[in-house]
Amino acid sequence: MPDHAKIYLEEAEKYARLIASQPPLDGVIEEIRPFEGLDIVDIGAGTGRLSAVLAPRAKSLVALDASQAMLNETARQLSEAKLSNWRTEVADHRRLPLEDGCADLVVAGWSVCYLASADAPDWEDNLRIVMSELKRIVRSKGTIILFETMGTGVETPAPPDFLLPYYAQLANLYGFAHRWIRTDYLFESTKEAEEMTRFFFGDELGDRVAREELLRVPECGGVWWLMRIDPERFLHGICDSKR
Template structure:
């Protein structure tokens, strides 16, 4: 499996090309929380998968991530769009550089998992600290929406074993509602599918691409949401 930390710090543009092959998630977020005119925080914003589609409709949006390289890509895209209602900040999910009750909507896409998987020491404490920070920043009547993987290369949910306890905790301990959706990758060619899946997922998915001559790689995502 490729080193994701290295990718996020040194190959942000290639990563953004990969996720650009997935569907726009704004309609999914809109179903859970109407976001027009809200103050929004994107925790683990990365290269702006969620920030860039929410920003045109937000009152304000703050993109937070541990990787400055990723945030530079986000900032460039927001600048290119001519938007001025945004800020980026390097931050740890467990200590958000934000004021109490300053956000109406907090989104976190494919990011808390890096602190809350069972192969990470003190994962339960990490998750507790992340949840406490999100709730501190959230206003009354605000909403938290979390996206995480439910499996790549599979047409029905098949999450990694090391994430199952985290997912269960979101529902049982923290009171989140939950559903899953498909977030398939639609590549331009088999060659591109091979190149980008090898870059991020490794040989198992590449073998599927080559054996089945795929330009569409199925993926499932889980969505958890909590209304305050």
């Protein structure tokens, strides 16, 4: 399996090319929480998958990530769009460098999982701390939206076993509503499809893409959201979620 931490630090531009082959997610977010004129925080912003589609309509946007290389790519996109309502900063999800109650909307795309997967040390403590930080920065009637994988190379959800306990806690302990969506990759050539899937997902999927000459690589994503947060109950993992 490729080393994702190394990719995020050293191959941000290539990762951005991979993500660019997926559909934008602003419509999914809009269905949950219309975001025109909101103060938005994107944690684990990566190369700007979410920031790039949210910033043009946001009042303000802060993009946070553990990798400066990834944030440089986000900054490039936002600068090229001639936007001035944003900033980036390197940060750990467990220690967000933001003031209390600064966001109407917090989004996180495919990032909390690295701290909360069952094979990560102290994953439950990590998740509790991340949830506490999200509670701290989001306003009392704000919204949190998390995107995570439900399986790559599959037509219907088949999430990795090591993420199931995390997903269960989001729903059962922290009160998130959830559904799944398709986030397929669409490439211009089978050569590109093989190269990019092998780069990020490894040889098993890369071999399949080459063998089947795929242009479209199916993927399922999960969306979890929490609205109308009661701060005291959220802190203790018992959330009042309006669905």
